[in-house]
Amino acid sequence: MELLFLGTGAADWPHPGPKVGDNRRNCSLLLNQQILLDCNAMTLDALNEFQVDCSRISHIVIGHSHSDHFDFDSICTLASQPRSTALTLHLEAGSAQKFPIPDGLSGNLQLQPFTTGEEFTVGAWQFQPDAANHPMADPQEQAVHFLLQDPDGKTLLYLLDGGWPPEKTCLRWQHTYLNVIIWELTVGIETAFHIFSHCNAQMLAILETAFRQRGMIDANTLQLCSHLARRFCPPQPELQRQLQPYPFRPAYDGMKISC
Template identity: 25%
Template sequence: MKLKFLGTAAAEGIPAIFCSCETCKISHELGGKNLRKRSSFLLDDKIMIDFTNDILHYVHAYQLDLSVLEHLLITHSHSDHFNIFDLEMKLNWFTNPDHKPLNIYANEACIQRVKDIPEVEDWESIGMKERLHFHPVRRWQEFFIEDYKITPLAANHITSYEGEHSCIYVIERDGKRILYAMDSGWYPDETWDYLERHKFDCLMLDCTGALLQRQGVGNHMTLEENIKVAERLKKSGSIHEGTILVSTHFSHNGHVVYDRDQDEFLQNGFIMSYDGLEIEI
């Protein structure tokens, strides 16, 4: 599997849009890997996870050809993970009419958000039904995207829609198994039960709080909590010596700067992600 981190920040980005905190100032001055766009991920150039407000930047920066993208997997409805308005760029008058439809795998709340876009009053007459194919995702109900087995697990994350369930994803192919777990605090018991019964080749964990000392608080994790996740899964035999551990989805409020802090992550067994990071497993 080829893993590519298109963006590695929380909703604000780093430097954040309206912020002049010390972390944002340092990141701006240093540039390079210290600059972070909102989190999105590409698997084997075939499956994109989350569609952020920075999607156009990804197209330009990584020379992505999204006209050939067929599969988009969404974790939840927050706008930094599901930018519904740029999906309008699939309409006939915005793009080449000959490209393939985009399959979107998401919970019902996400799907309804797209259908409620004010500009899309008549879904069928403007051609959106042919361009976007929706596949409802439900926790614990595994499904396949081509030869990739996808299992949605329960995240610990509050959303804006009543009854919506955020997901983290286990993805398997050719004997490899990875976990993509953005926007989740400490996992619910049923998620732990699943994780402790399976072996993983790579864990990609939410680290929004980064260097904060606030274990067990909120809908996100810190490096301290990432370490505790790894310790627990090591005890259960779910991760092994060769398992790749990645911390990602950073907020400036976590006071993290790549050039300054990457060694602290490495010393604890984690790769500190950056925009454009590629990993082969």
């Protein structure tokens, strides 16, 4: 499993342009150079800066349609670039109907809706989309977290973004050992009203303990944090210091991990 963090910031980060520097772009994660989790208006610059071969990207999977996770124009631009096979866009069924494929891209981009709670296949990966505690303006759309299994059987829990996960969602995870968790840490170590739809470190510590007691994670589980708000999270060195008491560490833009 190869992870490349193209962006680790929440919605309040401004677009840094072609070079991210010490800033953060909105969240996006590339799996095995082929599957893009979330694609926003900053993602194309990230792909260019980190020298990603975009022709290898075959699937884009979107957790919800908020603009810091999803930008249809950027996806269409990516699909219009030379490629040997069509790019498949996986959207939650409640939002998929709002984004018809443009006529000029019918051979380059295809839409594959998924239903919350129903597993689906993305290439050689298995995806399980489960309800997140993250309100959407359209009541027909459900924001989701993803439980993934790679071709080698390793598991990744991708928790962007949302507050305390619903009980039904956690019960669906409880019998799965997790090799990797990417927590959402929008609020950092702060306590703000945002915790009702996002998480802070204290919340993650409780969830982490519950997962550990259930046998879902252990000392070998890689735990990283993303979706870091500019308002609540200091620059990377200070954030790393703040999180030293916890078993998870903050990711950064351009971070690449093989696990």
